[in-house]
Amino acid sequence: GAVVSQHPSWVICKSGTSVKIECRSLDFQATTMFWYRQFPKQSLMLMATSNEGSKATYEQGVEKDKFLINHASLTLSTLTVTSAHPEDSSFYICSARSRSYGYTFGSGTRLTVV
Amino acid sequence: KQEVTQIPAALSVPEGENLVLNCSFTDSAIYNLQWFRQDPGKGLTSLLLIQSSQREQTSGRLNASLDKSSGRSTLYIAASQPGDSATYLCAVPNNAGNMLTFGGGTRLMVKP
Numbered sequence: 001g002a003v004v005s006q007h008p009s010w011v012i013c014k015s016g017t018s019v020k021i022e023c024r025s026l027d028f029q030a031t032t033m034f035w036y037r038q039f040p041k042q043s044l045m046l047m048a049t050s051n052e053g054s055k056a057t058y059e060q061g062v063e064k065d066k067f068l069i070n071h072a073s074l075t076l077s078t079l080t081v082t083s084a085h086p087e088d089s090s091f092y093i094c095s096a097r098s099r100s101y102g103y104t105f106g107s108g109t110r111l112t113v114v
Numbered sequence: 115k116q117e118v119t120q121i122p123a124a125l126s127v128p129e130g131e132n133l134v135l136n137c138s139f140t141d142s143a144i145y146n147l148q149w150f151r152q153d154p155g156k157g158l159t160s161l162l163l164i165q166s167s168q169r170e171q172t173s174g175r176l177n178a179s180l181d182k183s184s185g186r187s188t189l190y191i192a193a194s195q196p197g198d199s200a201t202y203l204c205a206v207p208n209n210a211g212n213m214l215t216f217g218g219g220t221r222l223m224v225k226p
Contacts (some may be wrong), residue, residue, distance in 0.1 A: 043217070044203075102146060102160060103207075103214055106157050
């Protein structure tokens with residue numbers, strides 16, 4: 001089946017620093033990847049859609065300068081949380097879509113900003 | 115705008131019971147429907163993908179049905195086990211296939 005690898009699984013950073021999260025499709029090419037944020041005991045909230053070779057599409061209320069997305073190849077998308085603050089602490093999950101398997105999700109990244 | 119609802123929000127059962135989780139959606143013009151499982155602090159694991167032309171899909175002890183006309187899908191779990199304890203989410207893509215709408219999930223606890 002389709003596999004999406006997400007790294008790191010958890011990260012702790014100091015306030016004001018930037019953190020990069022990687023999302024890779026291992027056995028299929030993904031022209032589109034998705035980035036979600038999840039708060040405790042809540043469902044996933046779509047942040048942005050990452051398109052290979054073009055700019056990401058951000059959902060309303062998501063700051064594109066805060067959450068930088070780069071989709072440089074058909075198998076890799078990155079989310080960089082810039083100048084992180086404690087309110088950015090959350091669980092971030094990426095996803096990619098394939099024709100055969102629908103949406104496949106990464107294992108998520110727990111970000112804690114101290 | 116598509117809205118997806120899952121009932122019940124939480125469920126606690128003894129081991130061995132057969133379970134039915136419900137998912138309803140407001141726009142029946144869906145491309146497919148997908149059921150996921152999420153363990154605490156983890157990502158989502160795809161369980162079953164039902165195309166719009168299909169009525170059901172089976173994987174092991176799991177069976178998912180789809181009734182597009184009524185806007186419903188059910189996930190049937192046979193002979194539940196403690197390892198089945200997790201949150202179960204259903205989701206449908208928009209027509210362009212570039213966005214998933216999730217239900218609120220059903221938090222399942224199977225007691226030994």
